[in-house]
Each structure stands twice: as structure tokens, then as C-alpha cells.
Amino acid sequence: MNVVALAGGVGGAKLASGLSRAVDAEQLTVIVNTADDFTLYGLQISPDLDTVMYTLAGLANPDTGWGMHGDTWQAIDMLKNYGMEPWFHLGDRDLATHLLRTQWIDEGIPLSVVTRQLARRLKVTSTILPMSDDPVHTLVDSDRGPLPFQEYFVRYQWQPVVQALVFEGASEAEPAPTMLRRLETADTIVICPSNPYLSIDPILSLRGVHDVLLNATAPIIAVSPIVGGEAVKGPAAKLMKELGIEASAVEVARHYAEFLNGFVLDSRDAALRPQIEAMGMGVLVTNTIMQSLDDRARLACEVISFADQLRPEKLGGCKLDA
Amino acid sequence: MNVVALAGGVGGAKLASGLSRAVDAEQLTVIVNTADDFTLYGLQISPDLDTVMYTLAGLANPDTGWGMHGDTWQAIDMLKNYGMEPWFHLGDRDLATHLLRTQWIDEGIPLSVVTRQLARRLKVTSTILPMSDDPVHTLVDSDRGPLPFQEYFVRYQWQPVVQALVFEGASEAEPAPTMLRRLETADTIVICPSNPYLSIDPILSLRGVHDVLLNATAPIIAVSPIVGGEAVKGPAAKLMKELGIEASAVEVARHYAEFLNGFVLDSRDAALRPQIEAMGMGVLVTNTIMQSLDDRARLACEVISFADQLRPEKLGGCKLDA
Numbered sequence: 001m002n003v004v005a006l007a008g009g010v011g012g013a014k015l016a017s018g019l020s021r022a023v024d025a026e027q028l029t030v031i032v033n034t035a036d037d038f039t040l041y042g043l044q045i046s047p048d049l050d051t052v053m054y055t056l057a058g059l060a061n062p063d064t065g066w067g068m069h070g071d072t073w074q075a076i077d078m079l080k081n082y083g084m085e086p087w088f089h090l091g092d093r094d095l096a097t098h099l100l101r102t103q104w105i106d107e108g109i110p111l112s113v114v115t116r117q118l119a120r121r122l123k124v125t126s127t128i129l130p131m132s133d134d135p136v137h138t139l140v141d142s143d144r145g146p147l148p149f150q151e152y153f154v155r156y157q158w159q160p161v162v163q164a165l166v167f168e169g170a171s172e173a174e175p176a177p178t179m180l181r182r183l184e185t186a187d188t189i190v191i192c193p194s195n196p197y198l199s200i201d202p203i204l205s206l207r208g209v210h211d212v213l214l215n216a217t218a219p220i221i222a223v224s225p226i227v228g229g230e231a232v233k234g235p236a237a238k239l240m241k242e243l244g245i246e247a248s249a250v251e252v253a254r255h256y257a258e259f260l261n262g263f264v265l266d267s268r269d270a271a272l273r274p275q276i277e278a279m280g281m282g283v284l285v286t287n288t289i290m291q292s293l294d295d296r297a298r299l300a301c302e303v304i305s306f307a308d309q310l311r312p313e314k315l316g317g318c319k320l321d322a
Numbered sequence: 323m324n325v326v327a328l329a330g331g332v333g334g335a336k337l338a339s340g341l342s343r344a345v346d347a348e349q350l351t352v353i354v355n356t357a358d359d360f361t362l363y364g365l366q367i368s369p370d371l372d373t374v375m376y377t378l379a380g381l382a383n384p385d386t387g388w389g390m391h392g393d394t395w396q397a398i399d400m401l402k403n404y405g406m407e408p409w410f411h412l413g414d415r416d417l418a419t420h421l422l423r424t425q426w427i428d429e430g431i432p433l434s435v436v437t438r439q440l441a442r443r444l445k446v447t448s449t450i451l452p453m454s455d456d457p458v459h460t461l462v463d464s465d466r467g468p469l470p471f472q473e474y475f476v477r478y479q480w481q482p483v484v485q486a487l488v489f490e491g492a493s494e495a496e497p498a499p500t501m502l503r504r505l506e507t508a509d510t511i512v513i514c515p516s517n518p519y520l521s522i523d524p525i526l527s528l529r530g531v532h533d534v535l536l537n538a539t540a541p542i543i544a545v546s547p548i549v550g551g552e553a554v555k556g557p558a559a560k561l562m563k564e565l566g567i568e569a570s571a572v573e574v575a576r577h578y579a580e581f582l583n584g585f586v587l588d589s590r591d592a593a594l595r596p597q598i599e600a601m602g603m604g605v606l607v608t609n610t611i612m613q614s615l616d617d618r619a620r621l622a623c624e625v626i627s628f629a630d631q632l633r634p635e636k637l638g639g640c641k642l643d644a
Contacts, residue, residue: 042364042424074394078418082443092414096400102364121404 330521
């Protein structure tokens with residue numbers, strides 16, 4: 001049972017950690033958005049990769065979803081003494097990740113290999129795969145002009161009004177080694193409840209990914225990041241409105257409809273089921289909010305079982321149901 | 323009363339901080355060795371500049387001489403969790419200095435300007451001048467092969483046997499802006515009790531520095547880093563022996579004799595006075611060991627007064643004597 005999940009930051013990381021319990025952790029590959037990556041103080045920072053890695057390693061800060069639990073802020077505090085106004089959160093322990101990644105990237109090691117090394121050393125047995133070893137950068141066209149992603153997202157707390165999104169470098173970037181093959185040979189493909197436009201679209205924009213998903217034999221299931229017309233976390237709903245799209249789970253389903261076999265809808269949105277079924281996909285209605293570790297595993301388990309219903313021959317469902 | 327001091331790390335920083343009290347702090351320029359600078363985890367690290375800056379800012383760790391007092395080690399601790407064996411000491415607050423320097427250097431700002439900005443923000447009113455904005459790197463030819471300076475010094479705790487020292491880049495490097503002029507117009511030039519071969523020679527190796535010192539109108543005074551045949555701190559005595567030079571204050575005086583007007587000898591070495599006077603320079607015998615802040619100011623005060631004795635017209639001596 002090979003499961004491939006596409007993920008961005010916190011929401012994606014939570015479902016990925018559930019999936020790593022619902023199937024054997026080694027059978028899970030998480031393809032992670034890297035269009036949010038950026039350089040700060042000379043350091044190579046990959047926020048989504050770190051969030052997924054820390055979450056799978058059990059090191060994530062449970063209050064924020066990002067960063068390491070129990071981290072300290074001495075370096076940032078000293079930057080403030082230097083008169084800086086640091087807007088990006090760099091914990092002292094978290095800094096070690098950026099230092100090591102930067103060192104290895106400077107040595108010419110590809111990001112996918114760097115990520116594998118970091119994750120292994122944190123005893124993560126699932127595969128965390130950055131979407132590409134090549135740089136891709138989300139540029140947010142906004143009412144404050146074009147903004148690099150982290151300035152939009154962290155510095156300005158996603159308050160600028162978005163007019164368009166550009167994934168710079170995406171047309172030249174190669175998907176990470178093994179990524180397309182992992183999608184082709186997956187038994188289940190899960191699109192995590194990450195921001196469709198900011199987190200998942202950069203992955204889909206890479207050469208070959210869309211075609212592989214269209215031709216995939218595995219059921220492809222998306223979990224809605226929009227519940228009751230609001231984003232569970234982050235700017236998804238606000239962004240949809242700014243792009244002229246109704247902030248509704250229906251529109252998320254429509255966004256992926258071309259290759260989607262199943263859609264996981266929150267119970268509060270149960271009334272939307274017929275509209276989504278009418279797009280020709282299966283719908284699972286359940287509680288999609290992941291507050292506890294058990295919530296993650298339960299939702300992941302339901303997603304795995306749902307996938308099993310959507311394919312002709314059953315592969316056996318969630319490990320936790322056994 | 324313009325005082326220019328040449329300094330390396332801890333010993334130089336201590337006397338420099340004394341000098342910043344013995345004269346008006348704004349009248350002091352400290353020219354600092356940068357041949358120890360290196361890149362680690364992508365960060366631009368300037369150990370001697372930081373030691374001088376932290377010391378003048380009153381932020382230095384009094385136990386080690388380097389690093390910041392009260393610093394924490396979360397980042398290093400996490401690097402160890404990643405299976406690394408970090409041999410260079412990077413405190414969490416100290417990291418802020420490297421992060422900011424790296425960011426500014428990456429933006430194309432010269433090291434001398436970066437240093438001025440950092441020092442100002444730490445309320446240092448003396449001028450800290452890196453010897454050059456261009457890269458110079460000490461390479462230590464040793465019985466373990468050629469070693470970059472920090473590997474010799476920190477990683478291997480200066481245990482390799484030194485065969486020769488090479489200052490890579492020194493012949494192409496320009497002295498930092500204003501450096502030669504500051505030496506030409508100085509009222510007193512002090513060579514701090516830093517390692518003559520590892521800390522001071524890189525400064526002297528830069529184009530024009532030697533000539534400016536030969537032609538300087540200011541008295542040039544050196545304080546011996548060798549006391550009783552031993553280095554006060556660090557590898558100076560061991561290194562001298564390895565290079566076939568007797569580890570003695572006499573040899574330090576001889577090293578600088580060409581341009582030296584006065585030499586400060588520790589009381590324990592009083593018997594060496596005639597040998598050094600025979601080289602044609604004045605000798606001040608005093609306690610040169612700086613344990614407390616007051617020791618630094620007292621020694622600096624004596625150096626300033628000694629310089630005043632060595633010039634034809636008196637400029638007024640140490641501020642603290644007034």
C-alpha cells in the first residue's frame with residue numbers, strides 16, 4: 001500500500017502525520033511545496049518542508065503548527081538588540097535545520113537529498129520529497145505590488161489583496177527525482193487540506209505532474225481545506241474571494257475535478273455533497289478538523305478506507321482498523 | 323589624541339577595551355585581523371572582529387574572552403541532534419551577529435561598513451576597522467597538512483605542529499578604507515598583546531602597512547603577548563618554537579623592531595630589559611596580565627603615558643590620570 005500525499009504547511013503536515021500511522025510509515029511519501037522557500041540572513045529556508053518534517057518527527061510546536069516545540073528565541077532577541085525588526089520566526093533550535101541545509105546546499109547537494117538526510121537524522125521513516133530540486137518562487141501580485149511569498153504570508157500576515165499568483169521558475173524546474181514515478185505507482189494519492197492555490201498548485205504546475213495525475217491508476221482523494229466557507233487555517237478563503245472564486249468546498253473540488261476520484265467534505269458542509277457528486281466523484285462526509293493526534297489518525301484512516309472503496313480490487317484499508 | 327591599536331582576538335580586545343577608557347573612546351581605532359574569518363553553515367564569521375566588538379560593547383563572555391556572556395546553545399545542541407559534531411562555538415545570541423553580517427555582505431555591503439553598523443548598534447563609540455574588505459585567509463601548513471585557520475585553532479585546538487603560515491589573498495587585498503590614513507595621522511600606535519604571527523602579521527602583510535609604520539611620526543608601542551616564555555593565552559609560544567624561534571618577549575620585540583619605539587615587558591621578564599633596549603627602543607616594565615576590567619584600564623593608561631614619554635612634545639597622557 002503505497003500512499004503519496006501532496007502537502008503544503010500545517011494542514012498538510014497534520015494529515016501526513018495521520019497517514020504515517022494509518023499505513024506503515026515507510027509506505028508514505030509526502031510531496032511538499034517548495035515555492036515558499038526563500039533566503040534570509042544567507043540561510044536557505046524551506047518552511048513547508050520543515051513543518052512537514054518536524055510534524056512527522058513529533059517535534060512540531062503544537063500551538064503554532066510550525067517551528068519546534070520548546071524552542072527559544074535568543075537569536076531573534078539579539079537581532080532586535082541590533083535594531084532589526086525580524087518578521088520571520090527563527091527559533092534557536094530551528095536555526096540548526098537552516099544552518100545544516102544551507103551548508104549542504106552550498107556544497108552542491110540537491111535539496112531532495114538534503115531533506116532525506118535531515119529527516120533520517122530526526123528518525124522520520126516516511127519519505128519527505130521536496131517537489132523540486134530547482135528553485136521555484138511564488139510571487140504574489142497584490143494591491144501592495146508584487147510580493148515574495150513570505151513577505152505576503154508572514155511579514156504582512158496575508159493582509160494584502162491578491163490579484164494573481166506567479167510561480168517563478170516552475171516552467172523550467174524539474175520535478176524532484178522519483179516524484180513522477182512515485183505518483184505513477186502509488187496505490188492511493190491524497191491531496192492534503194492545504195491551500196489549493198498557494199501550496200498545491202505549485203506542485204501541479206511542474207512539468208508532467210498534471211498528466212501523471214490524469215493518468216494515475218490510484219484513486220486520487222482531496223480533503224477540503226475550506227469548511228463552512230472559511231479556511232481551517234490561513235488565507236485560503238480570503239484568497240479565493242480575492243481571485244473571484246466563491247470560498248466553498250465545492251470550488252476546491254472543482255479546482256481538482258479533472259483528476260479527482262474522491263472528495264472529503266466536512267460534516268458541516270454535508271449539504272454540498274450533491275453538487276460535488278455531480279462532478280463525477282465520490283464524496284466522504286466526516287469531521288475533517290484535526291485538533292488532536294488522534295483526530296489526524298482517524299481522518300487519515302477514513303481517507304485510506306475511502307480510497308479502498310473507490311478502486312476495483314480492495315488493497316486492505318487503514319492499519320489502525322485491523 | 324588619536325590612538326590606533328592593532329589587534330587580534332582576546333588579548334588584543336582586552337587592551338583595546340582598556341584603551342577605550344584611557345583616552346576618549348571616540349579617539350580609538352582598533353584595526354582587527356580578519357585572516358581568521360571563514361564561512362560555516364553559509365554564515366560569514368569574523369571571530370576577531372566579534373571578540374573586539376563584544377568586548378568593547380561590554381557583552382563579551384568574561385570566562386572565555388570570546389562569545390557573548392549569558393549566551394545559550396540551543397542551535398548547537400540541535401545540530402548535535404542532527405548527528406553533527408559542531409566544533410565551532412556558535413551561541414544563539416552570537417548567531418544574530420553572523421546572520422546580520424551575512425545578510426549585509428550578501429547585499430554587497432563592504433565588511434568595514436557592516437562592522438561599523440554592527441558596532442554602532444551595540445553602542446560602541448570607538449572605531450573597529452577590519453584590516454581589509456577583501457578576503458584574506460590564513461592557511462596553516464602543519465604536520466597534518468594544510469589547514470584552514472579555524473580548523474587548526476578551534477577544531478584541533480592548535481595541536482598540529484606548524485611548519486609555515488600563508489596569508490592567502492593578502493597580496494591582492496586592499497587595506498580597509500581610511501586604515502593607512504588613520505595610521506599616518508595617529509598620535510599613538512599600539513600593537514596589542516595578540517599573536518604576532520597569527521593575528522598581527524596578517525595586518526602587517528597588507529600593501530602599504532609596513533611602510534606606513536616605518537614612516538609613522540607617532541610612537542609605536544608593542545605589548546608582549548609572551549610572559550615568562552609562555553603565551554598569556556593561545557598558541558603563540560608553541561608556534562614560535564615550531565617555527566624555530568625562541569619563545570621569549572625578546573623575540574617578539576625583535577619581530578617588530580624595525581618600526582618599534584617602545585616595548586612593554588612584563589615584570590616577570592624584567593631581566594630581558596637590556597636585550598630589548600639594545601635594539602634601540604624604550605622599554606616599560608610593568609604587570610601586563612589583564613584579569614579585571616581595571617587591569618585593562620591600568621595597563622592601557624601606562625601604555626598611553628609611556629608613548630607620551632617617547633615623543634618630543636607631550637600630548638597629555640592617560641585620561642584616567644587626570
